[in-house]
Amino acid sequence: MATPFLVSAFGFFILNFSPEKHVFAQPNENWDDSPNWNLAVEKIKELENLVKIQDERISVLEKRPTMSELRSNVELQETIQRQNDRIVKLETRISELEVMVTDQKAEAIHIEPSEEVPDFGLNIITPKRNFIRKERLLLQPTTVPVESVAFFAYFSTHNDASSRHQILAFDKVITNIGNAYHPHSGSFLASRSGVYVFIWTIRLDGNNYHTTELLHDNNVINSIYLNPNNAIGGTATGTAVVHVNQGEDVLIRTGNLSNGRIVSDTDGRSSFAGWLLM
Template sequence: MTNMDIESRHIILFFSFLTISQILLGTVILRHSVGTSDCCSMIQDIYDLAEDVSKSLTETNQNLTTVQKDVNSTRAVLGKVSAEIAAENITITSFYVVPNTTIKPLPYQPVRFDKVLVNVGGNFKGAKCKFYADRSGVYTFTWSIETTYGNYIFSELIYDDFVAGAILTGDQVNYSVATGTVVITMEKGESVWIRVSESSSGATIQPTMTSFSGFLISTHTQ
């Protein structure tokens, strides 16, 4: 029983005791001041009034009980929402990686991002150069590829062996960089990585502006 329940019942008992005391006192006074017939009539009026008061107190108690149920229900909902928010904040997944040196790309092989700057959750696996989802949800990924002038590179973001996005880097005069972004729904254990599908013979991936990053947007997929 909550404090509110105890307090409301104390109030009802207090008013009930007060009403009964008033009735008894009124009865004693009437017996000494009026006739028997008038006394009985007035006593009946007092008892009728007491019955109305009792009904009113009963309704008040029922209303207090309803309010208490609503309060408890609201507390339960708020507690559930707070727990969900706390869980979301605790389980954030994100990463940001770059290459340490210039890379000669190998066709259809993962681009080697061997310098890990951010890896919250530890789900980017440097040895495989792939990110693995540790839970189902909606994720966003961004990658940039830089190359030297006079060359081109086609790069792709691979989501479990499917091409989820592709960009073309290349310029005849200057160093160039291209950036791609995808938003995908992943299941737990699925992977994402970057590969080069085609490039010119002298193309290299430059580390200055090349990067790969991603993070979990939401665990709600509907």
């Protein structure tokens, strides 16, 4: 890669040291001591160093993983997860088949007809019966080892949410199995794909009114509306059952009709909860 730069440098040297501008060196003149010659040599060395640096940068860039390689790694991880789920299901099925095979292995205990016991001088007659005893293996209920995901959080104090499409970050976390709920942002980020149940409750009083929405991957799934209208305060609760893929988020935000504060205290909490159903 340095060759084009050396050729350019040599051309530069020829153009700048033409007969029109400079006097030819005498045969006995020492070129090593010529300022122009030394300057040209220095320029060539600088160009060589520049080419070397560029070659090193290009080499580093070529070693970086491409987007296709990164996508391949993600697809490989997803394939491994699916295979692990299938292995768990197969192990459960094998356990069920083992129980069925054990049930079918019945041992028949056959007691022989009457035998005489001469030692006591008595004839002890044993009834002629055939006893069949069936063995059944008693097992504890089989539990499929799955990664549990569940959370519950609420507002630790009243929340001013007068603006439209404001994300409600329920800051007081009571349960967070799997660490999928993030109280600072108010979003639930699915750590695994599956069907989830989500429930949220909003408490209002006075002339405050709100529409709140449950968003899944930036799509509105369900919404609720409450307006006490300066009468008795109350609560509204929304529920949604959603299939969420790994890495997708679920959150609660205000809707188009929003005014005033959302109430949350010991008399009634505004909260958000969810868990993995299957």
